[in-house]
Amino acid sequence: MPGRILIVEDEEALSILLKYNLKAQGFEVCASGSAEDAEIQIDEQLPDLIVLDWMLPGLSGIELCRRLRTRKNTRKIPILMLTARGEESERVRGLDTGADDYMVKPFSVPELMARIKALLRRVNPEIISDILSAGEIELHRLTHRVYRAGSPLDLGPTEFRLLEYLMQSPGRVRTRTQLLDAVWGRDIYVEERTVDVHMGRLRKILNKNATRDPIRTVRGTGYAFDENFLRTTG
Numbered sequence: 001m002p003g004r005i006l007i008v009e010d011e012e013a014l015s016i017l018l019k020y021n022l023k024a025q026g027f028e029v030c031a032s033g034s035a036e037d038a039e040i041q042i043d044e045q046l047p048d049l050i051v052l053d054w055m056l057p058g059l060s061g062i063e064l065c066r067r068l069r070t071r072k073n074t075r076k077i078p079i080l081m082l083t084a085r086g087e088e089s090e091r092v093r094g095l096d097t098g099a100d101d102y103m104v105k106p107f108s109v110p111e112l113m114a115r116i117k118a119l120l121r122r123v124n125p126e127i128i129s130d131i132l133s134a135g136e137i138e139l140h141r142l143t144h145r146v147y148r149a150g151s152p153l154d155l156g157p158t159e160f161r162l163l164e165y166l167m168q169s170p171g172r173v174r175t176r177t178q179l180l181d182a183v184w185g186r187d188i189y190v191e192e193r194t195v196d197v198h199m200g201r202l203r204k205i206l207n208k209n210a211t212r213d214p215i216r217t218v219r220g221t222g223y224a225f226d227e228n229f230l231r232t233t234g
């Protein structure tokens with residue numbers, strides 16, 4: 001998955017439209033109809049980017065933006081603000097919101113997609129690049145092919161997504177729950193043990209003709225793509 005996006009928007013039709021389009025681009029998407037609910041979702045799992053409506057029932061988008069900017073773990077999450085035409089957008093232009101970008105409603109969906117990708121590229125180029133490479137491993141997102149030292153590997157779709165997710169953030173430890181959410185989706189119930197089974201399959205194929213295992217097991221927690229692997233070729 002090329003990143004997790006949280007939509008905070010109380011206009012349901014717009015929220016559904018954005019969700020549909022972002023999913024079609026391969027993003028993992030979650031949605032909230034209020035800032036209060038968004039805060040709960042953010043605490044559960046940090047998104048890679050937030051699309052935030054200005055006018056929300058209860059706590060406003062701008063207030064949520066300010067709160068997120070004061071917290072250490074959410075300070076750097078890119079925020080794209082949505083505003084209605086009028087007075088509010090003038091204040092957004094004044095850049096006193098802490099948002100990284102904004103769009104005035106009604107906006108073109110393709111333009112929003114382009115802005116989202118631009119923001120993600122700035123923060124984490126790996127999230128949206130077509131090819132992820134680390135050491136001698138190369139993962140091609142568009143063709144779903146993986147190579148090690150130039151030889152193609154025959155990975156199943158689940159193993160491909162697991163590897164893609166880990167390669168997006170080398171060194172970052174992912175819990176089994178995070179892996180389940182990112183690869184199988186939040187709405188599906190899968191036992192945590194299933195992650196281990198597929199990770200075992202992934203390793204077997206990945207390391208078939210090689211000695212160094214690029215995947216690190218973090219006991220009691222989950223897995224990471226070993227950041228030391230980036231500098232090696234063995």
Ligand code: CA
Binds near residue numbers: 010
């Ligand atoms: Ca609204």
